[in-house]
Amino acid sequence: MADFLPSRSVLSVCFPGCVLTSGEAEQQRKSKEIDKCLSREKTYVKRLVKILLLGAGESGKSTFLKQMRIIHGQDFDQRAREEFRPTIYSNVIKGMRVLVDAREKLHIPWGDDSNQLSGDKMMAFDTRSPMAAQGMVETQVFLQYLPAIRALWADSGIQNAYDRRREFQLLLGRKERRLPGARH
Template sequence: MGNISHKKKLKKEKLKEQTLNNMINLRMEKQNEKLKKTIKIITLGTGESGKSTFLKQLSLLYSKGFEKSSREVYATTIQNNLIIYMKILLRAIEELGIKIRQENTQYSKSFFSFDDLTTQSLKAIIQLWSDPGLKEAYERRAEFQLPDMSQYFLDSAERIGKNDYLPTDQDILNCRIPTTGVNELHIVVDDLPWTVVDVGGQRSERRKWMHQFDGVSLVVYVVALSEYDQQLFEDQTVNRLLESLDLFAKTINNGCFENKNCVVLFNKVDIFKKKIRKVPLTKCFLHYTWENDYQSTCKYIQEKFDKIGRNKKRVIFYHFTCATDTESMRGVFDVVSSTILQNQLNVGGYL
């Protein structure tokens, strides 16, 4: 009798253990299903902050990169941009009263007749860009509207002007094409599907943002750090960095993002490091009294954003980076990925 009773007890305990294992497995399966749901990341920021470059880097690192057909489209855009950049600079030297070498005045006068990159227009670009007057105008670009990456392409004009030119990855990362509407990139990171949404940063495009706020797992906000002495393209009376700070306040404190973690990318640090040696931060923050060195100015700007965005329900991660530097961005993506995984595990009750 005792032996039979012992066997029943063992059977009962085994059944109980099996039930517990089944419950654990079921819970893990449900959690895995949650983790398999598409992660939605939205990249926000003002125009020309570097949001689209963020997407390009993700494509390079986690997708198939840029196919030949895509490179051919970029080639046309880059070549056309060379003409545009030079015309902007030539108008600037007139408005700013900058003198150029006598032998280049004929190139300057005739250049506005060019619409495409030809042998003639390419020769004119190379000749004009070698003139100290054009270099001076570029250094004073805060006084007019000229993209920072224009120097990169003008320095490479001879290579870009070749008949068989096909842009490198770095060319594409530096190429500026204003985002209109909504662009999406679908990738897989650590076995999890991501949808990364990029929306236009210009004021006219921001009304479309609200439609993309639902279901966001993480907000990536991009700030062009180097634009602290520049004005908006849309409104010449508004400082670009102050506009970015104001937009951050309005966006991150939206009810949709109240409990969403955020990664703030202070972009274009390579340009900022050079500029801050010559141009004081008081160009943007009139009451700034700290040292005008790189470390102090970065700390001050970060504190401005942190004061606006931090609350008890979310964590904000800050990174000073250059979006065109693939290795630098790889480290940022590792943090983004870890943050998302932590969020998902929190949702599932595992942390």
């Protein structure tokens, strides 16, 4: 009668879950879990869009990526915000320097003549210092220039220069753009 019973290997093909040892069953469960994971990853990779951003330096590639991140709901965490702070400070100082310089080159008078001192202070900022050259300004340095920045921004001469920004390049990325013949 035993000759009529199918062998274990035949049973395992016909009824795979019935004749497995507990170790084999666990291995089969893990294998199926891995297969599901691979299937999900394959679907994810198929839906993933990869782009190659080409462009000259300072053409806005990083800015584009940052904007896409914000648009798609992946806001910046506190650590990322803290990392951007020195760059923002640098851009504000450099932008104000360009406005002070443009006001002079465009022969726009100061709204308040006392702002000449604030303008001179901004133009004296050392853009060649190691941190500033990398587009980074520390908080304590920025705070030294903040009163001058506020006074200048409130000046009608600087506002007039800003309104005429189409006549010069105010700021593109981290690098300062100047009018031809501008003082350094």
